[in-house]
Amino acid sequence: MLILVNLKTYPCDPVAVAEAVRDVDEETDARVAVAPQAAHIERVAATGVETWAQHVDPIDYGSNTGHTLAESVAEAGAVGTLINHSEQRLKLADIDGSVRAAERAGLETIVCANNPAQIGASAALGPDAVAVEPPELIGTGTPVSQADPDVVEDAVDAASRVDDDVSVLCGAGISTGDDVVSAGDLGAEGVLLASGVAKADDPKAALEDLVDPL
Numbered sequence: 001m002l003i004l005v006n007l008k009t010y011p012c013d014p015v016a017v018a019e020a021v022r023d024v025d026e027e028t029d030a031r032v033a034v035a036p037q038a039a040h041i042e043r044v045a046a047t048g049v050e051t052w053a054q055h056v057d058p059i060d061y062g063s064n065t066g067h068t069l070a071e072s073v074a075e076a077g078a079v080g081t082l083i084n085h086s087e088q089r090l091k092l093a094d095i096d097g098s099v100r101a102a103e104r105a106g107l108e109t110i111v112c113a114n115n116p117a118q119i120g121a122s123a124a125l126g127p128d129a130v131a132v133e134p135p136e137l138i139g140t141g142t143p144v145s146q147a148d149p150d151v152v153e154d155a156v157d158a159a160s161r162v163d164d165d166v167s168v169l170c171g172a173g174i175s176t177g178d179d180v181v182s183a184g185d186l187g188a189e190g191v192l193l194a195s196g197v198a199k200a201d202d203p204k205a206a207l208e209d210l211v212d213p214l
């Protein structure tokens with residue numbers, strides 16, 4: 001089970017959360033990783049934690065002011081990247097371009113999508129994984145795996161009809177170990193989560209609760 005903690009632009013200490021993620025990853029069979037802001041990737045990766053980028057642009061080296069180059073996040077220490085997160089939506093052609101850019105840089109890819117139909121389209125682009133996140137549940141503390149189990153099962157079906165090799169994750173409102181277990185029971189191979197850890201008073205305790213039942 002992959003548990004990817006997205007720090008978004010929350011005002012947390014990225015290195016402190018990274019150290020907690022690293023320590024909990026070492027204590028469990030689950031794969032626990034963190035996705036800080038691009039500006040924090042190098043400091044976060046230096047802790048030894050598995051580090052992901054939140055986004056890469058569909059570009060190559062060149063005149064692309066203000067864009068995020070896949071090679072640069074890889075060089076900073078990221079091993080993978082989210083693409084098309086609900087808060088960083090891309091056009092289909094740009095999702096494709098970002099997946100290709102990430103592959104070129106050797107980054108693992110998770111393409112996010114709102115619903116099962118978009119999951120099918122995203123799986124067709126050949127990422128390593130797709131993640132279904134109903135936007136209306138993001139940041140609510142109401143877990144997708146319990147509030148809308150059908151969307152997770154339908155996303156698993158949609159991806160497997162297109163490409164059985166693409167893993168399916170889910171996210172939105174996940175903050176407890178029970179939520180993670182429910183996600184797994186619905187066929188998800190991992191979860192994306194943010195506020196449950198990034199906004200917790202004690203991120204390490206929140207992470208320990210997440211992996212406890214696994």
Ligand code: G3P
Pocket residue numbers: 006085086133137138139140141171172173174192193194195196
């Ligand atoms: O990328 C994960 C995120 O969008 C879910 O956020 O705060 O509902 O766990 P949250």
